[in-house]
Amino acid sequence: MSPSPIWHPFTQHGLGEPIPLVTRAEGAALYTSDGRRIVDAISSWWVTTHGHSHPRIVAAIREQAEVLDQIIFAGWTHEPAEAVARGLCERMPAELSRVFFSDSGSTSVEVALKMALGYWRAHDPKRHRILVLEHGYHGDTIGAMSVGARGVFNRAYEPLLFDVGTVPFPVAGQEQDTLDALEHACADGAAAFIVEPLVLGAGGMHFYAPAVLREMRAICARYGVLFIADEVMTGWGRTGTLLACDQADIVPDILCLSKGLTGGAIPLAVTMATEPIFEAHYGSDRARMFFHSSSYTANPIACAAARANLAIWDEEPVQERIASLAARQQVRLDRLATHPRVHGARRIGTIAALEVGGGEGYLSAVAPRLLAHFRERDLLLRPLGNTVYVMPPYCIEDADLDRVYGAIEEACDCI
Structure with a gap:
């Protein structure tokens, strides 16, 4: 077979690392063309919540594809989108009364930023500065990169990025520094x-x-100052509650959702906003409308998957599965935390993380070795430098969790 012409994301092809061919997936497992069963310990980049190829989502996609596959959403609508929008408004805080569809986490952030700037364009055009939290990441499109941390991810694209105000991360014990910096930046009239x-x-x-x-x-x-919550990764139960914001009992002005919105089966995103933000774009002046869309906005097949996901949350014990997975991970994490090379072992909801060795950052020399170690043991774990994290589908079984944490312990011993 000739070499593949595919240029893979976040892949340095010059390293010659193997790229497995996955032929099917089920539950928490991927199956490759050479007969291996791979435990998907990171939910295929944080998207798969209920497990791969969930029967209800698969059936919804199949049935919708036979009826209506695609339709322009500018000035037109369809029942799957209407059902998803109604379902979201029923589940999310009542203040978030407007639902704007897009295609991915990055685009949901782009939409949020444009909504915020559009709001201030109508109320006070001088307020246009965006504030961000240190170490943040919101995607790889230009606006999303602009509001993310500057570094190896976007160094080559600096000329394209707009200036932002950065608030220091709230390190434990130094949270007041963050709050003071945020208050000072807000007082200056941020958007x-x-x-x-x-x-x-x-x-x-x-x-x-x-x-x-x-x-x-x-x-x-x-x-x-408008508060934008990017719950693209943290939403849909990852932190133990439907939204991470629920644990702080707050409601943002704008909310970004994607990934688990369809159970991870197919791309879809929404940006939810309060009524004043919608009203800032509302009127008889066509020049005031919200200028954003893509060809596949609210694709009916993707919306059908999202509607099935909402039904799963309504009719299956999803919250109980999340609580069980969180507890089972904590037991294994506690055991691993005693290893002399493990630092910063931590967990929130179904997300567990730790550092192997010192804090060397994303381009840590240990990262390729860790990646190879997990790949050789038929595990999909993708460390962030020397930070190893586990974020599996909620359906993962104990035997697979044992494999995951056993391989991390082995890595600490030999790498």
Whole structure:
């Protein structure tokens, strides 16, 4: 077979690392063309919640594809989108009364930023500065990169990125520094503050307390700064509750959701907003409308998958599965935390993380060795530098969890 022409994301092809061919998936497992069963310990990049090829989601996709596969969403609608929007409004805080569809986490963030700037364009055009949290990551499109941490991810694209105000991460014991910096930046008349609630994902799985999130929200409200919660990764139960924001008992002005929205089966995203943000774009002036879309906005097949996901949350014991997985991970994490090369063992909900050795960052020399170690043991674990994290589908069984944590312990012994 000739070499593949595919250029893979976040892959340095010059290293010659193997790229397995996956032929099917079921539950928490992937199956390759050479007969291997791979435990998917990171939910295929944090998307798969209920397990791969969930029968109800598969059936919904199949049935919808036979009826309506695609339709322009500018000025048209369809029942799967209407059902998903109604279902989201029933589950999310009542203040988030408007649902805008898009295609991915990055685009949901782009939409959120444009909504915020559109709001201030209507109310006070001088307010346009966006505030961000140190170490944040919100995607790889230009706006999303601009509000993410500057570093190896986006160094080559600096000329394209807009300037933002950065608030220091709330390190345990130094949270007041974060709150003081945020208050100062808000007092200067910022437009919006975007955060990953409770967990900063790609930046290194940094956790912070709900009380800090609650106070950050209060500061923004005090100065009229719009609060954008990027729950693309943290939503749909990953932190133990439907939304991470629920643990702080806060409601953002704008909420970004994707990944688990369809159970991870197919791309779809939404940006939910409060009524004042919608009203800032509403009127008889066509130049005031919200100028954003893509060809596949609210694709009916993707919406059918999302509707099935909402039904699963309604009719199956999803919250109990999440609680069980969290407890089972904690037992294994506690045992692993005693290893002399393990540092910073931590867990929130179904997300567990730790550092192997010192804090060397994303380009740590140990990362390729860790990746190879897990690949050779038929595990899909993708460390962030020397930060190893486990974020499996909620259906993962004990035997597979044992394999995952056993392989991490082996890595600590030999790498």
